Amino acid sequence: MDITWSDFYDASGSDLRHGLFVLALIVTFFWTARVAIDANFRTRADWAESKVPGRDLWRIGLVVGSVPAVVYCVVYPGISLLFHSIFTWLDGPVHMGSTVLAVVVVVWIAGLALSAAYEVIARKKLDAVGALTNRGRRAKDAELAYGLLLPSFVLFGEFVFYPFARNFRASRIQPGLFPGQPGKNVGWAQWGRFIDTAVLGKSIWYGLGRGLIVFVILFLVAGALARAINGSAKPVWRPSSIAVLFAVPFIMIALVHFFDTSDSDFANSFKVTILFAIYTVVPGLVLGLLLAVVANQRLRNMGFYRVVFSSPIITGVAASSVIFFTLLNPQVGLLPWLGLETNPALLENPSWALLAVSGVVVWANLGLVFILMSAGLQAIPDDLYEAARVDGAGAWRRFWSITVPMLSPTIFFTVVVGSIFAFQAFGQIQLLTQGGPLKKTNVLTFQIYQDVVQGNTSKAGILSIALFVIVLTFTVIQLRVLERRVEYGN
Amino acid sequence: MGRVAFHGVTKRFGDAVAVDDLTLEVEDQEFLVLLGPSGCGKTTALRMLAGLEEPTSGTIEIGSRVVNGVEPKLRDIAMVFQSYALYPHMSVRRNIEFPLKSRHVPAAERRAMVDEASRAVGLEELMERKPGQLSGGQRQRVALARAIVRRPQVFLMDEPLSNLDAKLRVQTRAELIELQRRLATTVVYVTHDQVEAMTMGDRIAIMNAGRLQQIAPPQEVYARPANLFVARFIGNPPMNTVAGRVVDTGIELPGGIVPCPPEMLEALRARGVEGAVIGVRPEHLLVEAEGIVPATVTVIESLGHERHVVCRLVDGQMIIVRQASDVTPPTEGAAVHLTTDPANLHLFDAQTEERLDLGLVGAGGPAAELAGS
Ligand SMILES: Nc1ncnc2c1ncn2[C@@H]1O[C@H](COP(=O)(O)OP(=O)(O)OP(=O)(O)O)[C@@H](O)[C@H]1O
Ligand SMILES: [Mg+2]
Secondary structure, eight states: OOOOTHHHHOTTSOHHHHHHHHHHHHHHHHHHHHHHHHHHHSOHHHHHHHTOTTHHHHHHHHHHHHHHHIIIIIIHHHHHHHHHHHHHHHHSOOOHHHHHHHHHHHHHHHHHHHHHHHHHHHHHHHHHTTOOOHHHHHHHHHHHHHHHHHHHHHHHIIIIIHHHHHHHHHTTEEOOSSTTSOOEEOTTHHHHHIIIIIIITTSTHHHHHHHHHHHHHHHHHHHHHHHHHHTOSSOSOOHHHHHHHHHHHHHHHHHHHHTOOOOOHHHHHHHHHHHHHHHHHHHHHHHHHHHHHHHHSOOTTHHHHHHHHHGGGGSOHHHHHHHHHHHTOTTTSHHHHHTOOOSSOGGGOTTTHHHHHHHHHHHHHHHHHHHHHHHHHHTSOHHHHHHHHHTTOOHHHHIIIIIHHHHHHHHHHHHHHHHHHHHHOOHHHHHHTTTOSTTTTOOHHHHHHHHHHTTOHHHHHHHHHHHHHHHHHHHHHHHHHHHHHGGGOO | OOOEEEEEEEEEETTEEEEEEEEEEEOTTOEEEEEOSTTSSHHHHHHHHHTSSOOSEEEEEETTEEOTTOOGGGSOEEEEOTTOOOOTTSOHHHHHHHHHHHTTOOHHHHHHHHHHHHHHTTOGGGTTSOGGGSOHHHHHHHHHHHHHTTOOSEEEEESTTTTSOHHHHHHHHHHHHHHHHHHTOEEEEEESOHHHHHHHOSEEEEEETTEEEEEEOHHHHHHSOSBHHHHHHSTTTTOEEEEEEEOSSEEEETTEEEEOOHHHHHHHHHTTOOEEEEEEOGGGEEEESSSSEEEEEEEEEEOSSEEEEEEEETTOOEEEEEEETTSOOOOTTOEEEEEEOGGGOEEEETTTOBBOOOSOSOSSSSOTTSOOO
16 A cells, blocks of 8 residues: 555545644744744843744744654654655646645745754854853753753653654544454544534534634734744744634534533533543642641641542552442442442432532542642731731631632632643542543543443544643643732732 | 720730830820830731730720720721831722721712812822832822821821931922821831931830830930930930949949039939949030049041041940041040040949939939039
């Protein structure tokens, strides 16, 4: 079977997709070039004064973004693509998409080489006059840092980035009807089908949802163009803003669907996941905060209680699930012993199963939440409470007017981390309910797992990417909030 | 009204005694300064008054009410913390408003009171800023406005100026006094800066190692220090003190005997004083060619408006003489004699370190006839 580049890029598909891809590559190219230039030809003061937001994100983003991008977009298909497009060009009718793409890849590689050369030359020049700027020195340090990070990038690349990239490929292969039959590459059509049927259904929101996607894409492109033309000092492509905008349609569609009656696996899983996140995060937060406030009092034996309160953190997911599986067992468990029985048993009861699983997760996360909250509480200066006492505030007002606002960054952080945990929860579901009863605990990760087991890899691929986008959104929000936290100090 | 009293108040932290048997009264509308070196228990005393710390023993009164065990908010006091303790997440307005809100003052009234307090300290322009966006001096004023907004009987201030630069400190000092006069409230003010204490206090209470040393108006603390500690603590450069022995003809200092009249020696002997410490403030000493106490000039430090002549007695003890800059300076290394007007001499018991008031003549010194030096 001879490999054609359409295995990777769907040359037979529409040119719009290529356009988008090309755009992404061009952006990456400029991004790389700009970082390289910034690193060498701006003075340190320039750099500091320009107050480029997220300038470190650039570097991190560059590396993190480049590794999978290079692996997936260049190294893997690049060579065959080049040869293939050259042959196509020589042999038959010119295909616009592939030619453009080939050119872009060449330009991109050239750009990388150029900026690397740039850097070397600049360094030499500066070294020669003995005026290596701090910036240049830092760039040297950065080289070392990247070198040291390389092994972990390799590992990440192999086990995280590459599999992740494979999702895009998997999501475009229609699996065969029976095991062993080779899958068929149907391109992004699978995505269209997924969005049409699984996500949007045939509701009145259908048109709106699609319109929204188009709108956001246009918005991104237009914004980028406008800023590029204006020559704004702000970086055009902050990874975080891209992520947020990218996530918007997903979230909108998902929310739209959340209230929709049409019933698909995705809709159900999404709803269950959201509920699961709410059921675990909110009670966990309240309980953890309560315990932390209690433990923060200067009382006798508090050290002992602190250890007790934080102890769930050492219990693994599997262990805690098994413990609770036993405790909730209708024959030998704690509940019948207490005289509390439901029919069917708690974990098989459609109205209770999700709550029960959430309870287990709340317990398992409590140690972490407690420790986070305690650390947050200890960072609040005592004299604020003393001032408030003199100012006439009672315990309740002190809690709401000082503790909660001063703790808000920690609370945000806990909510974000807790939500990410909830979105990624798998072990608890697998051990306690296997997604049942009636799919009432069938969270996204478990749906993905079932799709894979059932051979429906393309759907699993799409769901994985959707899940990734959701989690990424939360992470970005978390970064933003933590950034804001810095403004607090004095 | 705003009277404050400590009666035999002691505070222990474990074994450490932070405040030891403190008894003092603050008059209504008085500006009392608690002064002392670091760690002497000033803050602890103030915190007990605020109700943030409970005394181990003794009683504290505010107004005419014993407030032991009374919540801070029921004591009708306001406090300015050394760190200011502004609420970092609230705007200036909300910071100042907080004590009123806590006490459920209606919104309209609250607004008027906040505006008045902020006007009093000149903060009108900054009401919507957060404390993090203010300079040290501005923060200090927010803390002040938050304290005065409620018109409490007593203000407690813990080194409120220590975070300001020297120039701002001088200015704020004057403003604080003006404010206190205008509001006619009692102020208990903690500081370790004697200039602040001397310029601001109606009276100064000097503490050391948890004990009250002396409580008196600034002039008296300076002119008649109650013991050696106060004598050496107040004044810059500090008072020169030289230990001497009471002999038949007077008090023997290194290098010479300061002659004393017989009735004075009588009085000293009657009290069983064998060793006495003579104290003279640097500005009261004269450097002359002839006299009783010989010394050598070692260093001359010129400060522009004045000059410090550092001398050593025959046994090497250091004595500092403060001279106006228009006096002809001695040469370094010169052998000289130190003299003073006997009225400026202070006499302390070497054993107890207490001031010796022999009930003889003279306002400042123990005896006008003392020593023709
Ligand atoms: N909470 C506490 N626990 C134990 N010891 C304490 C406590 N607070 C104060 N002390 C001790 O009591 C003594 C008096 O402290 P305090 O804070 O009143 O001193 P201060 O006069 O205000 O000093 P400074 O000028 O440095 O502020 C010190 O020796 C201090 O170590
Ligand atoms: Mg103090």
